[in-house]
Amino acid sequence: MQKQKTKFEDLLISVKLGFFLAFRQIRRSNKTTTALIIFIMTLTFLNLVVVRGVLVGLIQGVVDVQKEIYFGDLFISVPNKKDFIENSPNIIEIVKNLPWTESYTARYTYGGKIEGTYKEKVNYTDKANEAGATIAGINPEMEDKVSHLSSKVVEGSYLTSDDADSVLIGAYLLKKYLEIESSAFQTLENVDVGSKVRLTIKGNTKEFTVKGVLKTKVDEIDLRVVMLDSTLRNMIGRTDYNVNEIAIITKPGTDPLVVKEALLRSGVGTTAKVQTFDEGMPKFVKDMKNTFALLGNIVGSIGLVVASITIFIVIFVNAITRRKFIGILKGIGISSRAIEIAYVFQSLFYATLGIGIGLLILYGFLVPFVEAHPIKFPFSDGILVAEVSATAWRVVLLALATLIAGYVPARIVVKKNTLDSILGR
Amino acid sequence: MKEIISVKNLTKSFKTGDSELVVLNNMSFEIEEGDFFSITGRSGSGKSTLLYQLGLLDHPNSGDIIIDDVNVTSLSKEGRTKFRLKKLGYVFQDYALVPELTAIENTVIPLLMQGLPKIEAYAKAEWALKKIGMEERLHNLPNQLSGGEQQRVSIARAIAHDPKIIFADEPTANLDTETADKVMKTFLELNSQGQTIIMVTHEPEYARLTKRVIKIGDGKILTDGKSEDIISI
Ligand SMILES: Nc1ncnc2c1ncn2[C@@H]1O[C@H](COP(=O)(O)OP(=O)(O)OP(=O)(O)O)[C@@H](O)[C@H]1O
Numbered sequence A: 001m002q003k004q005k006t007k008f009e010d011l012l013i014s015v016k017l018g019f020f021l022a023f024r025q026i027r028r029s030n031k032t033t034t035a036l037i038i039f040i041m042t043l044t045f046l047n048l049v050v051v052r053g054v055l056v057g058l059i060q061g062v063v064d065v066q067k068e069i070y071f072g073d074l075f076i077s078v079p080n081k082k083d084f085i086e087n088s089p090n091i092i093e094i095v096k097n098l099p100w101t102e103s104y105t106a107r108y109t110y111g112g113k114i115e116g117t118y119k120e121k122v123n124y125t126d127k128a129n130e131a132g133a134t135i136a137g138i139n140p141e142m143e144d145k146v147s148h149l150s151s152k153v154v155e156g157s158y159l160t161s162d163d164a165d166s167v168l169i170g171a172y173l174l175k176k177y178l179e180i181e182s183s184a185f186q187t188l189e190n191v192d193v194g195s196k197v198r199l200t201i202k203g204n205t206k207e208f209t210v211k212g213v214l215k216t217k218v219d220e221i222d223l224r225v226v227m228l229d230s231t232l233r234n235m236i237g238r239t240d241y242n243v244n245e246i247a248i249i250t251k252p253g254t255d256p257l258v259v260k261e262a263l264l265r266s267g268v269g270t271t272a273k274v275q276t277f278d279e280g281m282p283k284f285v286k287d288m289k290n291t292f293a294l295l296g297n298i299v300g301s302i303g304l305v306v307a308s309i310t311i312f313i314v315i316f317v318n319a320i321t322r323r324k325f326i327g328i329l330k331g332i333g334i335s336s337r338a339i340e341i342a343y344v345f346q347s348l349f350y351a352t353l354g355i356g357i358g359l360l361i362l363y364g365f366l367v368p369f370v371e372a373h374p375i376k377f378p379f380s381d382g383i384l385v386a387e388v389s390a391t392a393w394r395v396v397l398l399a400l401a402t403l404i405a406g407y408v409p410a411r412i413v414v415k416k417n418t419l420d421s422i423l424g425r
Numbered sequence B: 001m002k003e004i005i006s007v008k009n010l011t012k013s014f015k016t017g018d019s020e021l022v023v024l025n026n027m028s029f030e031i032e033e034g035d036f037f038s039i040t041g042r043s044g045s046g047k048s049t050l051l052y053q054l055g056l057l058d059h060p061n062s063g064d065i066i067i068d069d070v071n072v073t074s075l076s077k078e079g080r081t082k083f084r085l086k087k088l089g090y091v092f093q094d095y096a097l098v099p100e101l102t103a104i105e106n107t108v109i110p111l112l113m114q115g116l117p118k119i120e121a122y123a124k125a126e127w128a129l130k131k132i133g134m135e136e137r138l139h140n141l142p143n144q145l146s147g148g149e150q151q152r153v154s155i156a157r158a159i160a161h162d163p164k165i166i167f168a169d170e171p172t173a174n175l176d177t178e179t180a181d182k183v184m185k186t187f188l189e190l191n192s193q194g195q196t197i198i199m200v201t202h203e204p205e206y207a208r209l210t211k212r213v214i215k216i217g218d219g220k221i222l223t224d225g226k227s228e229d230i231i232s233i
């Protein structure tokens, strides 16, 4: 026991003396060099966190918009080989009464055809300005609570419950929004807000006015024509009120699996498919997210190695040029450990300041900035994903790498023969 | 007087390629406590080598060195470091001060390493610097001091922890005569207060000022005493 204690005291003395030496060495070192090393550490840290953050954030943007606009936290849909969710009114009633439900929306969908500028058509043989589309019938208020669809109207305005003769049209149905020229994509030309369009659904044709254009970055929605649920119901004769999609937003902190369980227990599963968002997220999106995270980690790891080598070189050069003094310190009885600790403190100083500045830039500027101004990728609004846990983990990783990168070269130099070091042999 | 160092059959040789250079060949002698002991000899005769063996900075091939009743040749590496810290002080030819530490900081490190509380350590370091007349320059960095001043700081560092023995390898070699005289004076003063000093020098006038002079050559002690012919190397 006694011996243990003196060993601990020895260590404490070495730590204190190491700090004493490190502090003075940093204080009297070249300020520009120190600033440069800290700058490298900051860049490394940002590289470690931001590259991955942007890559993951890019996919997270896709995922988030899917969830917000289309899917909700839970999604009830038509099972295979059926045309609609049977027993929908009952299911909606169950959803409405679940304690976890914050808001929900039920949508009718039906395949149809949309035609524009038909009045301008001169000859019968002229090519029709038409496109196939999914026609969706919604309750505008309820839909907006779930998907904030009104905020995605880029031209014109959102539907109200009085708009029985108006539709919103998905941007990808309009030629001016879809730049690619492809025969696979039928798009409408010269159709704008206020234009008359003709919809043909289940053999019924009706004229509507385009009230607004939707651009959500969710392909499913951007290829839809949206109208009031009552209008669509009448056109397709869905008198049983059976819908095709129900999206549910749960109250914050709810485990969607618990809600799914409850829905299945209520028998919803017999006539409908119930999925949580995670289950419903397409596999390729999951794969892509993981791939991008991996990519980000690879880039970050390279940065980590570069930073480690930088610190290694900095400390090594510092120690080797001071080899004589290290020898003298050892000669007059300073323990190797105290000298090594001095270098570890130095590299930790670089790391701490570098990481500190990096954190400040990250959370003080980058994250809020990107959140306010998402990176406009064609398929998503990329955000910067920098979860505190992931960042903390990288802070630890970088600090650890720095510590080792500082310790190893110090140890190499300190281990050299004392007399040889003093005499410069 | 009690002997502070006892050297028995000390041998040190260096291997260079195939040949072996025996620098110290089966040397034996004692040094008394309170002595001012100088080692002289031609260049390459092994003065520094001998001093490093006695000062535990190097390890002999064979033989024993007993310092203050401890057989230091059998100490572990860590034990030797601790022994140097506690009992020995060093003055090098080129002062060997740590450049980013002030005079007092250079002096205080061995004391801090010994685990002395900060206030006490600094008080002792200041005392040591006062003793060698450097109290005006406590907070100067080495590059703000003259060679002689730096050498005196290094003496302060060597004496701050009350070592049993001070080792000095040509401490005046880099100094002009006037400054060298000052440093010598400091040593003599310390010695008169009972400090044991072992010094390597090739300058007869300084060897003459010490109490005992040995001249080495061919791995042996050629002469031991204080006669003019020894001193005039
Ligand atoms: N590490 C070593 N390897 C090989 N030879 C060495 C080594 N150290 C010393 N020598 C040799 O040992 C001999 C004694 O060297 P030492 O430095 O002790 O001489 P010195 O008396 O101090 O000389 P000077 O007056 O020039 O300082 C020299 O011939 C030197 O070349």
Ligand SMILES: [Mg+2]
Pocket (backbone or CB within 6 Å): B047, B048, B049
């Ligand atoms: Mg020499």
